[in-house]
Amino acid sequence: MAQNAKLGALTEELIRSIVKFDPATNKQAYRHAKDLAKQGLRAHQYGRTNQFDVQASYKGLDEKFRVLNRDDLADALDKRLEELQAIPNKWTPEYLSLLLQLSDRPVENSQVEALELLRPPPPTPPLTWAEIVADDPYSDEDIWKDIDYAAESSEDDRTPKKRGGRQSKEDSLPSSIDHNDAYDPESCIVPVHAQAIQEISESQFWKAAPEEQLDKIEITELQAIREALFMLAGLPTSLYVNNPKNGSIRVNHKYNFSHALTATMEDLLSQLADIGQDLYRLRQWTLRRSPLPLIQTFEAAIQFRLTEYDHEYLASQQRRYLVPDTPIAVSLLELHHDIRSTSRPLVQLAKLVAEIEPLLLVNPFAHLETLFDRTGAAQMALESDVFEFLSKIFFECLQTYLKPIRKWMESGELGANDETFFVFESDSGSEVSSLWHDRYVLRRGKGNALRSPEFLQPAAHKIFNTGKSVIFLKELGIYGTGLASTEPEPRLDHLTVCGDSSTVPLSPFAELFEAAFERWIRSKFSLASTVLREHLFVQFGLFRILKVFSHLFLGEDGSVFQDFADAIFERMDSRQRGWNDRYLLTELARGVFTNSFAPSDVDKVIVRTISIKDQGRSVKNLRSIAMDYALPWPIMNIIQRSSISIYQQVFTFLLQTYRAKYLLQRVEWNQLVRLKDNRLTHMAYKLRQRLMWFSDILRSYLSETVIAISTQAMTADMGRAEDIDEMSNIHIKFLARLQEQALLSQNLKPIYRAIISLLDLGVLFSEIHEKIVQKLPTAKLRHDLPPKSPAKPAKAANRRKSVIPLVVENQSSDSSDSELDADGDNPVGEGSSGDAGLKTLNQIEEQFGKLLPFVTAGLRSVSRAGAKPVWEMLAERLEWDKPEDKL
Template sequence: MAQNARLAALTDELIHSILKFDPHTNKQAYKHAKDIASKGLRAHQYARTNQFDVQSSFTGLEEKFRVLNRDDLADALDVRVKEINQRRGKWIPEFLSLLLQLSDRPTENSDVGALELLRPPSPPPELTWKQILEEDPYSDEEIWKDIDYGGESSEDEFFKKKQKGKGTRATSVEEDDTYDPEACVVLVDVEVMKELEESQFWTYELRDEEEKVEITELQAVRETLFMLAGLQSSLYLNDKQSNSIRVNHKYVFGHAMQKTADHLLAQLADIGRALYRLRQWIKRPSSLPLVQTFEAAVQKRLDEYDRMLANLQHLYLVPKAPISVSLLELHDQIRTGSRPILRLAQLVEDIEPQLLVNPFVHLETLFDQISLAQMTLEKDVFDFLSCVFFECLQTYLKPIRRWMESGELGLNDETFFVFENDSSSEVSSLWHDRFVLRRGQENALRSPTFLQPAAHKIFNTGKSLVFLKELGIYGAGLNSSEPEPRLDHETVCGISSEMPLSPFPELFQAAFQTWISTKYSFASTVLREHLFSECGLMRVLGHFKTLYLSANGSIFQDFADAIFKRMDEGQRGWNDRFLLTELARGIFTPALNRTHADKIVVRSVRSKARNQFVKGLGNVYIDYALPWPIMNIIQRSAIPIYQQISTFLLQTYRIKYLVQRVSPRSIQAIGNTRLRQLSYRLRQRLIWFTDILRSYLSEAVIDLSTEDMIVAMKKADDIDEMASIHMKYVARLQDQALLSENLKPIHKAIIQILDLGVTFAVAHSSRAMPTRTSATRPALSSRAVSSSKTSKFSKSSRRKSVIPAIVEDDSSDSDSDDEEADEGAGSKAPAASSSEESVEVLEKEFGRLLPFVTAGLKSVGRVSAEPAWEMLAERWGWEERKGARSFG
């Protein structure tokens, strides 16, 4: 309420300053003005000024002044901007922004000379003794006159009046304010001084090298504590070149055996040597943040260790109760208290040569040493190294946190395992090409080994945020209200005094997965929902199934029949891409609707020869314009496989289309009984073969694989998993549809069988309609014509895997071709006899190729454990055996 009242008062003051009239004279106008002002102020959102934009603006102004030859103005502006930036204040960007907005053609209206008016006046010069003496010199006679310190002064008069006013007792100070300076001097105890000098054993001068100096155990304790703290001591010698510490053997104990004492001191020197090397390593700082954090953690542990040594010194210097001085007891205390830091010192010594190559090797080594300490039940070492590990891990988590929260990478951060490979890559390949994982030798991921199980999830989270930024929906509900869980020793290992039962790697992975889930789930969920709802991923997959995989058989049949009709008309432009595109859009519109049907583009490869065989259908393929977010899932490499499957389906449709045009009634009209039986048999076998193939492709391959893919796609968490599912789906389609490279011989044999159907249809059309002109007769391909010139129908001259073509007889406009065919055959046979032999050749070629296909499918089916191939081989083999019994 106080805030609203304050805003109302300020609004009234603003209206008074602008309107300049009394509200009591015109209440309606005043009320209207107040409503307008209140609405404007309430709706306005005051955002802070962007300080970087302000700095950029001033930099641009300075460059502009120099370009316009106003260096004086640019220099003045630069000096004052730097001066104001040195001052601290949160409103400085607003002040600078206000100055920018108030500026009016500074190059024309600005005068640098006017700045002198703003310069504050110079302070007066400092007064010196020379100036004082010049104005009021003193004489030498006056300066040496004695002063009467005992004379009465105004102070004395005041003191006397005060004494008269109050009768007080005289104090000792009033009686005599002088004192003896010798009373402040403390006399030196000669015995204490002598004892102190005798305790300085290091000042003793030895007469010869073999002479020893006897010291007390308390002195040895003090020297040992000095040595462990990194200070100079006489009992231990420090070799700075080799970074080693050894015992000075010229000092001995009078109450202990020399060898025993030397052994004890040598063990303490070993501890001090490791600590000294650790202290020396700290003095060589690194420039890498990760190593700097590790150095700070080590320095912190050294400070704690020094405090422990200081407490021991205090125990011996100022004991609260009488204690026994024992170097052996000190050794036990030092060995117990130094065990964790000695383990850390050994770790630093081992990894020091590798830090320049692998800046996070200390994290990996700490992780391994923590696991080892847990297995050996060293609780103090486990807690000590665990705390160091989590302190160092926080620095490595900073780029991970920035990547997973904002999708940003640090500038030239070589320690992070994600880097931008191609910033100019197309958005259609953003997910797969723009960012990659940093890898080292042997393709190993450049990250700590304990983080590698979660590396892909971290990688995908950042890419999801970049993806959302490209979609323009970044920031919409992405800020998780759930606080970030802590990742430290207390959270992961607990605060119990006992060793945790679960292995440390499992504890860490569980805590780290919890830490990641707070950042991963939001971005991936929002992106996944957008792809499904806004981009229509499932709808696009359904369109692909309709276009390429014959999901709607009737529409695909209409499209195939339209293409076959244009092929059979014999026109050279039957595969014109513009006409085929319009044809495809018109046919597929009922299934896809007009908007999506307009994305269909039919492309074709022009061929000089009019190819009527099934391979010619491979020159026609369908494209579909995908939105760029979907192209990151349905990648470009998958489109040719879709087109191969579509072509294979068109080829099977083509054979069924041609063979069905050979009606049983036209075969029944054949006068030759043998030829009629062969034609019935071949027609039935070709239809049976193509029906089984179409059924296999549609039901066993496409439907089952698509159903599994849809189920897996709905469960996918991110684009990476979606793209992987789709690529596996496409690879499975290619493999089961017999289109993969290792099944190429089997596919080639199937295509040859399909080409037999084309040859049979053309042969029957040529025999049944001899009166048609070549313009109305189905056009033979160049392959058929060339084969007709060289084929011989005698069994001895047939070549293996050659599909014979039928020579067109009784044609009025192909006499030259007939003559060439007669020359190739040796002698011209009667029409009926030639047709009978040609159909018999086709029948035998079919009987040769089919066993090869079935045997190959059974073989690869057993090797690859693919039951679909064996099922297809069994169906073809069973029908073949049944047909052989029926027609045998």
């Protein structure tokens, strides 16, 4: 069936090439011609030669030669067959079969020596100086003799020529040289043919004058065809009137045809004038030279197509009608049909140029975008000639735009004042620690749109990052060490992208180009990014540094972080003036983390302190302690300086939860049982349990739910990242997630402040308990408990600051401290002091009862709004002791 379909298609093509008419307009004649062709071809069956039979015949012939003791003939045949197999040709079996049929007793009539006659003659050996010297020897003395340049040359003795046609008798016979140089001027004159001059004059119809004023001059169809061809070539003609100002072309109506209707011929000539007008304007546009190389390439591509159109098509048409090889029919209608089909791609190009001409002033690659869109539209319309024509121009212009891209991706260099490229250097003096983010930026235009062709924008960031990777490698001093790609650069042209088929490809042009350009980008992107990624992971230890940050700021190792926090809290509780000295705290931190970090990492740990307003023993004082780590500059392009502040916020929040838990743990149960007032003992037990439970849940939420899960996801994504840009984005998203889930973002500040107030309630409870214990007399102690050494009494001013001011922000505090201190010598539970302590604890419980519902309600609200289940889970854990009827 496939063979019949192929023969049918070839038959139809043969008929159309012979009859030259449209089958749709004359179906009956076309069907008749097709039936005649099928009848003529049906009786013939031209089968192909069986190649296996031919091979078997030659194997048998080889065996025959060897049996008859003609090994020389068999070897010569095998050698020729091997040489023939090395040349691919589908007709080889036919050739060999023909030779078999032409053979005549090869054993008897073949002579191997005759093959030497077929060898080409050996090449002539080159001439050597030894052979020249042997033929014409010279002496060394003659070489160094001076030449007399003042001597008269042989040209001075030359006799001037005579202009006369006759020669004097006294003159000697001319030599061969004089005879060749002398000539008769009359021999150069061509005789005039009057008939030829008359024919030339008659053909110049534009010089003819009409008999009357309103009459028209009749011209032949051949003259009209020649005028139309001249007009299409952009030359001035008489049949068409050209206006150089606006580039319009119209038909001159003073000429007509005697054999056709005037309206019909004028319509044909007007349609040809429209085509010529588009081509004329296209020619005029190419004469305007643009200073931009990108547009110059477009102009050169158009000029090449116009020149090709003039030389190959118009010149062949003129030769066809001027000096025809065979008699032809002169038909303006046929010429009109050929010109329309041949000039269609150029007419489409002319309309494209007219459309983008004003846009090129503001958008230097508007022609690339329009060519890309029009090529896809031509493919969708199945206009194969226009598709191929525009596609080739597009890829030629694209090569110029690829030059700065190639230079940027291979060497990290930018052209001088190249505003057509979408990358430019923003700050040449920026530090290497911000090289990736600050030194080079993308050029953007109106509406923050990228200043690049739309079809290249999906790959713009890869191009941008590849160049920055090369510059990064140059700063590291490893550029050029084995970075050159051994594979050739993939080609980007019409043949590679669209194939060599005469029909349009089935896949959309946009997808074909995107796949080809992706291969082109990958050939340059993979190598630089792979080398840079390897150095960041291996030489600079990106994962090791992330691990250090997890221990230092996020408390990944809880026991080590607890030791560091307890050491700070002991210094705080000592109430010494220099408890937050940054040098002592740095040594303290290095000593605590020395077993967790490598020695090189321990030396980079730094503790910085800032002065804040004294707030007693509140957890807010811990904001004065800031951890830092000296990062190498390549890693600072991933972990940016602005990220350290977020790490510090999480570190401070963790330290505040540890602080509340640390103070509550110092309130031991055996101290609470010493209180003889059952109400006070019960309230103290209750508050200690609730505040410690709150701090434990909060620390568990931060460490396990927020930090651990986010860090694990970030580390996995970082291992799959391809370049610094992707690594930096992953780290930024990790910090944003960490800040939001840890309730440190700006929109969650009210919930965070309420949590800090709850932690401060734990600090206030511990201070009140300490004061109550201090007021217990030694005589009232139970005998079954060990005595506690009395604490040093604090100054009155300090004691007044340490009780009430630590209550929730924006809450009015009572003066229970004055009541608690009014009768400081009375035992607790006897008199007003016991009542004052119980009243303060009740106030703490009341504040706790107000703040905790506010926190849980806020968590549920933001969880529903932001679809964050972790906040809903935290709210449920904080309400574990809430009665069921209130849920």
